[in-house]
Amino acid sequence: MQLLLKGGRLIDPSTGRDETLDIVVTDGRIDRIGKGLSGNTAQVIELRGKIIAPGFLDMHVHFREPGYEYKESIASGCEAAAAGGFTAVCCMPNTNPPIDDESIVHFIHARSRVALDGLVDVYPVGAVTAGRKGEHLAPLAELSAAGAIAFSDDGDPVHDAELMRRALEYSAMFKKPIIQHAQEPSLTMGGVANEGYPSASLGLPPMPRIAEEIMVARDIRLAEYTGGQYHVAHVSVAQTLDHVRNAKAKGLPVTCEVTPHHYTLIDEALSSYDTNTKMNPPLRTRDDVEAMKAGLKDGTIDAIATDHAPHSYDEKEVEFAQAPFGIIGLETALGLAVTELVRKNVLSFYELVEKLSTNPRRLLHLPAIAITEGELANLTIFDPGAEWVVDPSTFRSRARNTPFGKMHLVGKPIGILNNSHAFWS
C-alpha cells in the first residue's frame, strides 16, 4: 500500500522543518520526502494548502471504559480521537474500576488494539492513590511497568500534602509525572461555578479561583523538595500560571496544559444555566482567558489537552446543580485552536503543532515523532483554512455534550496515519 501526499506544508518541530514537500508512505512507513515526487502505484492525495504534522496527542481524555461504556467506550473514544486528528491519547483513571491495578492497564491496551485496528495509541494514566480515594498510594511501580504513562487522581485532587509528597518522591524513581487536578477541595465543596459576578447573580454555589492557585503553589514546593515531576491538568486561573512560570524559571520539571474551553469561553456563558457550560475547573473570567493565551504564547503552557469528558444525553438533561461536570472536546479541539489561537495571532501553526504533539510527548517521555525517511508514519493532516459549523450530531464520539454546537470554526482535520493504518475524516 503506497500513498503519495502531494504538495502539503510539512511542519516537523523534531527537525525544525516547515516547507512544502511531497511524502511517499509505503506500508505505513515514510519512504521518500522531496519535491515533485511521483509514485506509479501510489494513491495520490492532493494536499496543496494543507498541513502535515507529527501526530497529535491529547494527553487528557476520559474514555469511560471500564464502567461507563454508555457514555463512551475505548472504541468510540478512539474514533472521536481519529476524527479530531489525534493519533494518540492519554486516558484518565476515573473509570470503574479505576486504573489503580495493572490488570486495568492491560485491559485498556487490549481494547485499544482492536479499536480501528490499533490506529490510535491509547496511553493509560494510572491512579495516584488506591481507588482514587486519596488515602494511600496505588501500586505505582506495577502500573508503570504495565505501561501507565503518568499518574493522576484526576477529577479529585490529591489533597493530603504528605501523600502528594510521597507520590512525587515515589513516581520520580521511574520518571513519570504526577498530573494534578489542582483544587483545594475545602474551598470548592459543593461549588458549580466560578466565584464572581455570574455566580453572584445566578445564585450558583461558587468555586473560588484561589482554590486552584494555592494547590499549585503547594504542589510546586513539594515537587521542588522531592525532585518529582509535576504537571498541572487543565489550568484555568491567571495566577496559576505565575506559579508555573516561576517554577520553570527555576528549572523545575513543572509543566501544564490548558483546555480549548478555558481559552475560549468565560463564566458569563453560564447565564442560561446550560449544563454544557458546567465543567471542573469552571469557566473563568475574561482576564483568565487572556492569561491562558499569553501563557500559551510565552511557553508557560506546554500543551493543549481537551479533558474530553463524555456524558450521556440524559445525564446533562437535568438541573444545573445535578448535572455532571465536563464536556467533550476531541472533535472540536483543532478548530478551536486554529480559530482562537492561530487566527488571533496567539500561536503560529508551527507553535500549535508543538502544543498538540511535540510538547506533550516530551513531558510524557514519549519518543519524538520524526517525519523523516525510514520512520513509521505517525501523521496528522489538516486543512488550516477550512470553515465549518460544529454539528454535534455528526460526532464519532458516543456523547454530544458540547457547548460549541453551531459555532463557526476555521481549521479541520483531514486525516491521520499511524501504526500502518489511516483514517480520513
Added chain:
Amino acid sequence: MPLHSKHLLGLDGMSREDLQLILDTAVSFREVLERPIKKVPPLQGKTVANMFFENSTRTRLSFELAERRLSADVLGFAATGSSVSKGETLKDTARNIEAMKVDMVVMRHSAAGASHYLSRVIDANVINAGDGSHEHPTQGLLDMYTIREKHGRLHDLHVCIVGDISHSRVARSNIFGLKTMGARVSVCGPATMIPRDIDRLGVEVYHHLDDVLPTVDVLNVLRIQLERDAGRLFPTIREYRQTFGITRGRLEKAGRVMTIMHPGPINRDVEISADVADSEHSVILQQVLNGVAVRMSVLYLLSTRN
C-alpha cells in the same frame, strides 16, 4: 399590552415596562380581594400545576389562593410521596404533568436555574416560585408592590436588605427589580454571607447596621437559616442577634422612621425583635396579602399572552 416574556423566571433582565405592568395590574386584583365575593373568572378553564420540590407553606398557599381566585383548576404536587422520591428526573415529572394538558406550571425547586431549565423542556407557562439561591420573582414583586403602596413610589427610595445575601433568592429578586425601578439598594450582613462581586449588581455593601440605617427608607430583613453551615458562616445565633438583629433600640439610635419588611417565616428575636415585627411601621402582613394580588396579576398576564 402583554408581557414580553412567556414565563416568569426571574426579575433579572425584566424591563421597567413589564414590572410596571405587573404592579399596576395587581392593584385591581388587590381591590378584588377586598370584595365580599373574592373570585373573578379570567382563568376559567385553565389548569395550573403547582410543583413544589421544596417545602413551602406560605408561597404555595398564596399561589393556590391566587389561582382559585382567578377560577383556575389547580393541581397540587409536593415532592414527598411522589415519583421524584423514586428517582424520576425533573424533565420526566414535568412532561408527565404537562401531558395532562396543564396550561401553567408554578415551580419551587432547590436548584438555581431549575425553572429556566423547565421552560426549555415544556410548552406551558413557567412561573418560578423560588429556585435555589437564585430568584423568587413573585416575592420581589410583592415586596415592590408593598413598598410602592406605602411610599407611593420606588425610585429614589433607599431599600436595605439585611441578612444572608449569598443564599437568598429573595435578595436577588429584590435587587434586580428595585434597581430597574430606580431605587437605591444596599445589602448589609456578615462578610461571610455577602457574595463576592455583588457590588456589580449595583448595590452598596455594608457590614455594620449603624452605618446604613440613618439613610434607609425600607428595611427588608431576611430570615436567618439557623442550620446553615453549622458555625462556618457566623459563629452563634447570639452573636448574629447582637450584630445584625433588628431591634427597637437599634432603630431608635438610627433616628429615622423606616418601613419594616420580612419575607417570612420570622425567627422572632433572632433577626428581628418581636416589638419591631409587630410595630406600626411593619408591613409584614400586608406583604402576605399583596402576595396574593401580585400572583394573580402574574398568572393573569401570562395567561392572556397565549
